[in-house]
Amino acid sequence: MEFKDYYKILGVERDASAADIKKAYRKLARKYHPDVSKEADAAARMAEVNEANAVLSDPKKRAAYDSLGREAPHRPGQDFRPPPNWDAGFEFTGAPGAEGMDSAEFSDFFEQLFGHAARAQRAQRGGGAQARGAEQPRQRGRDHHASIELDLRDAYHGAQRTLTLHGARLDEGGHLVNEERQLQVTIPKGVREGQLIRLTGQGGPGLGGAPAGDLFLEVRFKPDARWRAEDRDVYQSVSVAPWEAELGGAIEVQTPGGNTVEVTVPPHWKSGRKLRLKGRGIPAATPGDLYLELHVSLPAAATPAQQQAYRAFAQAFPQFQPRAAHGTQGA
Numbered sequence: 001m002e003f004k005d006y007y008k009i010l011g012v013e014r015d016a017s018a019a020d021i022k023k024a025y026r027k028l029a030r031k032y033h034p035d036v037s038k039e040a041d042a043a044a045r046m047a048e049v050n051e052a053n054a055v056l057s058d059p060k061k062r063a064a065y066d067s068l069g070r071e072a073p074h075r076p077g078q079d080f081r082p083p084p085n086w087d088a089g090f091e092f093t094g095a096p097g098a099e100g101m102d103s104a105e106f107s108d109f110f111e112q113l114f115g116h117a118a119r120a121q122r123a124q125r126g127g128g129a130q131a132r133g134a135e136q137p138r139q140r141g142r143d144h145h146a147s148i149e150l151d152l153r154d155a156y157h158g159a160q161r162t163l164t165l166h167g168a169r170l171d172e173g174g175h176l177v178n179e180e181r182q183l184q185v186t187i188p189k190g191v192r193e194g195q196l197i198r199l200t201g202q203g204g205p206g207l208g209g210a211p212a213g214d215l216f217l218e219v220r221f222k223p224d225a226r227w228r229a230e231d232r233d234v235y236q237s238v239s240v241a242p243w244e245a246e247l248g249g250a251i252e253v254q255t256p257g258g259n260t261v262e263v264t265v266p267p268h269w270k271s272g273r274k275l276r277l278k279g280r281g282i283p284a285a286t287p288g289d290l291y292l293e294l295h296v297s298l299p300a301a302a303t304p305a306q307q308q309a310y311r312a313f314a315q316a317f318p319q320f321q322p323r324a325a326h327g328t329q330g331a
Contacts, residue, residue: 232288
């Protein structure tokens with residue numbers, strides 16, 4: 001995926017004010033609008049300009065985009081992939097999951113970064129004059145949303161967390177000012193990836209004495225080499241010794257819930273198979289299951305005695321052909 005340099009597209013500096021961005025956008029819109037432009041690629045250039053403006057004219061999106069550029073530097077022509085959960089902790093206007101925007105209007109780059117936030121914002125603006133009109137001085141504040149990263153273990157026990165949310169606003173000169181706020185949040189036991197935690201009154205302020213909007217926190221689990229969640233089921237990687245895999249026997253496993261359980265490995269175990277521990281996934285009225293993905297781990301032969309043990313092992317299995325199944329034996 002190509003990284004989009006929105007500042008370059010609009011032809012403005014990275015410290016450009018809101019007025020600078022608006023002026024540059026209007027100039028390019030007059031040049032590339034398909035109704036008036038004679039440029040061969042006018043429609044494509046106009047779409048690119050609209051996309052850049054959609055990000056840089058929104059303080060919250062712009063702050064997140066700037067952070068991505070600092071955290072994930074890029075070079076022209078190189079394939080770009082944002083880091084996992086790159087936007088965790090950034091606060092956007094709108095409620096997640098809102099509809100109302102055609103994703104075809106924007107590039108894959110924009111969709112991967114901001115599609116969720118943009119659909120929410122477009123939906124909130126969909127009320128037109130009724131949502132903005134001066135004839136309604138009492139107006140409920142806008143909902144906000146942000147993604148948060150949690151440890152999978154938080155889903156097993158619940159937790160109290162202090163979250164730092166990053167936002168932005170424009171100062172009197174129209175320049176971007178980054179802001180932070182901290183919230184004490186109760187993480188409910190049994191929370192799932194993608195679930196929304198609603199904080200009433202923590203969104204945008206209301207007008208004319210109307211209540212504030214709400215803040216929706218979308219749960220994501222931190223990447224962890226030990227386990228991963230799929231809905232309420234959890235998959236855990238477990239290493240076993242060669243003799244445990246072939247002979248079978250009891251092994252102890254530390255689960256994401258913090259418990260140590262004893263499980264029996266059946267003899268002649270093959271890598272890629274799974275052991276199911278019913279009901280040991282994410283808690284709920286009907287809890288998920290825990291699947292142990294067993295993988296054979298070979299011990300290192302660091303001493304002469306250990307090296308001799310491997311030679312003896314090879315002599316004990318003269319007919320063993322590990323590459324025969326792949327059609328490479330004897331090649």
